[in-house]
Amino acid sequence: MLTKKVSLKRNSKEDKMSKKIWNVGIIGLGGIGDSHMNNLLKVANTRVAAICDVNTQAVEQVGDRLNLAADKRYSHYKELISDADVDFVISGVSNKYHADILKCAIEFSKPIVSEKPFTRTMEEADELLALYEKNPIPCMIGFSYRYRPCFQYVKELLEQGALGQIRHIAAHYLQEENAPMFNHEYTWRFNKEIAGTGILADIGSHMVDAARFFVGEFTKVAGMMSTFIDHRVDPRTNQPVKVDVDDFAGFQCELAGGVMGTFYTHKNAIGTNNQFNITLFGDLGTVRISVEKPNEVHLSVRDGENLELIDKIVHLESGNRKLMLQDFVDSLENNSNSYFFPTFMDGYRNQQVMQMIIDSSRDGVARSN
Secondary structure (H helix, E strand, O other): EEEEEEEHHHHHHHHHHOOOOEEEEEOOOOOHHHHHHHHHOOOOOOOOEEEEEHHHHHHHHHHHHHHOOHEEEOOOHHHOOOOOOEEEEEEEEEHHHHHHHHHHHOOOOOOOEOOOOOOOOHHHHHHHHHHHHOOOOOOOOOOOOHHHHHHHHHHHHHHHOOOOEEEEEEEEEEEEEEEHHHOOOOOOOHHHHHHHOOHHHHHHHHHHHHHHHHHHEEEEEEEEEOOOOEEEEEEEOOOOOOOOOEEEEEEEEEHHHEEEEEEEEEOOOOOOOOOOEEEEOOOOEEEEEEOOOOEEEEEEEEEEEOOOEEEEEEEEEOOOOOHHHHHHHHHHHOOOOOOOEEEEEHHHHHHHOHHHHHHHHHHHHOOOO
């Protein structure tokens, strides 16, 4: 087995930092909010200037920790988004509020980083698109895996044509936390009204984005969705509540250029942690990556007159990779996006594909318009 150590390329412009301090407003102070605040510590010239959450106790605790003034501690997102002192917003809330917060950001022309999925429904997505086309704003959707070194390296391989014509992409995204033995309690993610869909929106949306990132647009889809565990216990009442969303989603598809795709995802996979694996099969070689090993790329090619099989593990140095939030700040400073920047339209197209999967699981093969 051959090994190779590679550094990802960076543009020299990326190393130039503006002296401007970017005031950031954080909406949602749960786990994702904490993650974003921790990541901001690694981004030059940013500071958390305002926070918002419906949980007033959390607002006070985080506000005290950050030494924020009382008038920068909000309980409604519109108050924070309309704050003229806030340069851009990071939103990490439940799916139910994604569309409303994006709508508000468009209304106030406020740059925003919004978590995936884009919206709960296609109707919400279409309404947002109509507003965005009238008043486009800088907007990043949280498809964070694009910023893993292995994703960026494979993207470069594909752009160079190193794998030849791509024929097939396969991916699975598995976790174990929803398996019956863990007695996972009922949360908003099991509620269609709040979540839109279940596993499809939760982690399946990352598979959709990876396919679009590496290959291109979906042209047709054949999907299946199922609910393994149809009731879960609500910790507030200690009573079982019906689960009305999917906890399994699988689909086959055709992508741009006739590339075929196979995908499945669920959280009933004992022995997995965060197993998001992707394989691309090309005429000249096969490449495999896993987000659990973000600095490794497995490459299989045949070479020479005898077409000898050569397997390589490419080891990537992660020190120079650009962070997602740094990319957003750079885009504001340079007024341009990097090639891996997940845009508003990436969010919208992702929602379209998820709707195709939903429609297909109900009616049969769904085709793009």
